[in-house]
Amino acid sequence: MAQRSSISPADVVWSIAQPSNLDAVIAIEEQSFPTPWSRAALGAYMGEEGFEVCAYQGRLVGYILAGLQIPSLLDRLERLTMSFLGSEKPAELVGHVMNLAVHPDFRGCGLGRSLLQRSLSYLKELGASRVDLEVRVHNSTAIRLYESEGFAIRQLLKGYYQNGDDAFLMSKPKV
Ligand SMILES: CC(C)(COP(=O)(O)OP(=O)(O)OC[C@H]1O[C@@H](n2cnc3c(N)ncnc32)[C@H](O)[C@@H]1OP(=O)(O)O)[C@@H](O)C(=O)NCCC(=O)NCCS
Numbered sequence: 001m002a003q004r005s006s007i008s009p010a011d012v013v014w015s016i017a018q019p020s021n022l023d024a025v026i027a028i029e030e031q032s033f034p035t036p037w038s039r040a041a042l043g044a045y046m047g048e049e050g051f052e053v054c055a056y057q058g059r060l061v062g063y064i065l066a067g068l069q070i071p072s073l074l075d076r077l078e079r080l081t082m083s084f085l086g087s088e089k090p091a092e093l094v095g096h097v098m099n100l101a102v103h104p105d106f107r108g109c110g111l112g113r114s115l116l117q118r119s120l121s122y123l124k125e126l127g128a129s130r131v132d133l134e135v136r137v138h139n140s141t142a143i144r145l146y147e148s149e150g151f152a153i154r155q156l157l158k159g160y161y162q163n164g165d166d167a168f169l170m171s172k173p174k175v
Contacts, residue, residue, distance in 0.1 A: 007056055007106065009114035017051040017063060019043070024060035025053065032101040035162040042099075052118060054111060062102040064115040068126055069094040095123030095131040095175065100142075112145055120149070124175045131175055134160060134167040146170050 017025065022043055029036040045051045050067040053060055071091070082088065097119060102111045123131055134157060135142050143153075151170040160167035 007109050009054075009110045012054040012056050012061065012111065014052060014054050014118065016049060017046050017053045017065075019046045021053055021060055021063075022046060025063055028060070028063070028101050028103050029099075031104055034165065037099065050119070050122060052115065052122075054115065056106065060103075061106040062111045062115055063099070064097065064119045065099040066095060066097045066119040066123055066131075068123070068128060069096045069132070092129055093127045095120075095126070095128030097131060097133040112142075113149070116145065116149055120172070120175055128175050131172045133170050135170060136161065137166045137168055143168070143170075146172075150174070 022039065025042055026036070026039055029042065045065055048065075048067070051063065051065045053063040055061060071094075097116070100112065100115060100119075102115070120131060131151075133146065133151070135146065137156070149172065151172045153168045154171045155169040157167040157169055159165075
């Protein structure tokens with residue numbers, strides 16, 4: 001805990017998560033969530049552009065995973081029907097922040113906000129007009145961070161997590 005608040009986002013090195021980072025990501029994941037993602041689930045995204053990590057003096061201290069959502073079947077059917085009727089519904093690209101965590105010893109230094117802001121820029125570059133994410137209803141730290149970055153609670157998702165915890169669906173309407 002001694003290192004808390006002694007570093008700033010300017011002190012870390014940013015990169016795309018590589019398979020060699022998997023153990024360190026899992027270690028943070030397991031200290032951060034009651035129902036951590038599995039090795040297989042996290043491993044599947046290694047090397048993806050939307051999986052960014054940050055390291056301080058060679059030690060991985062945080063990560064974020066985000067990407068574009070695949071449109072739902074309902075959305076695709078609606079667009080298809082409208083195109084048959086001669087009116088095009090413009091496709092809305094929706095970004096999704098799937099995971100975000102900072103090592104407990106390095107929280108409160110601005111890394112979570114920097115990871116989120118970098119991810120939002122990446123999703124904007126991909127063309128996302130809105131970004132969604134889910135967060136445990138009792139995770140006031142994360143909710144405060146998201147609200148300060150323009151997200152608002154849109155929906156309560158009862159029993160969303162594996163252990164039965166409820167989530168809020170939060171959205172940032174303009175990226
Ligand atoms: C949520 C999390 C990623 C934030 O990362 P962080 O590096 O500590 O956050 P930052 O230092 O960038 O702080 C960003 C904002 O978060 C909020 N925050 C951070 N620490 C806080 C605390 N101890 N209490 C209340 N709010 C806090 C504040 O709004 C802060 O903004 P401010 O410094 O302008 O007041 C981190 O706490 C974490 O990894 N938590 C466990 C995993 C998790 O909950 N992930 C989110 C899943 S949806």
